[in-house]
Amino acid sequence: MKFHPRICVSIGRETIDDALAIADSVAAEADVLEIRLDCLALPAVSPFLTLLRKPLLFTNRPVWEGGKFAGGEEERMGALLEAVAENCGYVDLELLAPDDSHQKMREALQQSSTKLILSWHNFQDTPTREELVGRMAMMQDKGADIGKIITTAHSHQDVLRVLQLQEVAEQLRFPLIAFCMGRPGVISRVATCDLGGYMTYCAVNEQEATAPGQLSVNTLREIYALMGT
Numbered sequence: 001m002k003f004h005p006r007i008c009v010s011i012g013r014e015t016i017d018d019a020l021a022i023a024d025s026v027a028a029e030a031d032v033l034e035i036r037l038d039c040l041a042l043p044a045v046s047p048f049l050t051l052l053r054k055p056l057l058f059t060n061r062p063v064w065e066g067g068k069f070a071g072g073e074e075e076r077m078g079a080l081l082e083a084v085a086e087n088c089g090y091v092d093l094e095l096l097a098p099d100d101s102h103q104k105m106r107e108a109l110q111q112s113s114t115k116l117i118l119s120w121h122n123f124q125d126t127p128t129r130e131e132l133v134g135r136m137a138m139m140q141d142k143g144a145d146i147g148k149i150i151t152t153a154h155s156h157q158d159v160l161r162v163l164q165l166q167e168v169a170e171q172l173r174f175p176l177i178a179f180c181m182g183r184p185g186v187i188s189r190v191a192t193c194d195l196g197g198y199m200t201y202c203a204v205n206e207q208e209a210t211a212p213g214q215l216s217v218n219t220l221r222e223i224y225a226l227m228g229t
């Protein structure tokens with residue numbers, strides 16, 4: 001059976017109209033569209049759910065985990081909980097978010113078909129295998145449907161350490177998104193799904209990357225085409 005990677009295109013525009021327009025323009029190349037609510041001047045959920053047909057992932061990344069949302073936690077969670085109430089495809093919540101946020105999310109998900117991605121990003125380096133496996137175990141314990149571990153690679157050893165997490169994830173039967181940011185980590189964004197990763201992320205174009213080392217959707221599709229994927 002031919003392998004088909006799951007590609008998520010991240011949309012980080014300031015206005016809803018711009019975000020909708022660019023999402024529509026790349027929808028054919030995407031399996032999932034990530035709506036970065038933290039990039040919007042006036043965050044909203046319903047316009048995207050109403051007008052876009054692709055599975056949607058809503059993320060409202062706080063500044064303390066590399067995002068742009070600088071407001072209060074209750075306000076930040078409000079938009080995510082609205083997305084869950086509307087049965088969006090996926091919602092992203094940080095592993096290190098306050099316990100109260102996790103509790104509210106668990107309660108909301110009981111009445112929803114939305115899948116929960118618990119995420120953890122390290123913008124400095126790539127920790128030891130033990131710490132990475134520990135983060136994955138925490139995600140599973142906190143009720144994640146899918147885990148997301150993203151680190152910064154400074155060498156090929158860092159990249160291999162993160163990609164090898166898929167062996168543990170397979171043993172645990174735990175869907176895992178795992179790759180590296182930074183120049184050495186670019187190859188992991190391409191390879192992760194072929195090695196068992198649940199999904200990889202890319203940008204609308206080279207100028208709109210929402211993370212270091214993120215490829216454009218066209219470039220990623222070209223690479224997969226060359227690979228016969």
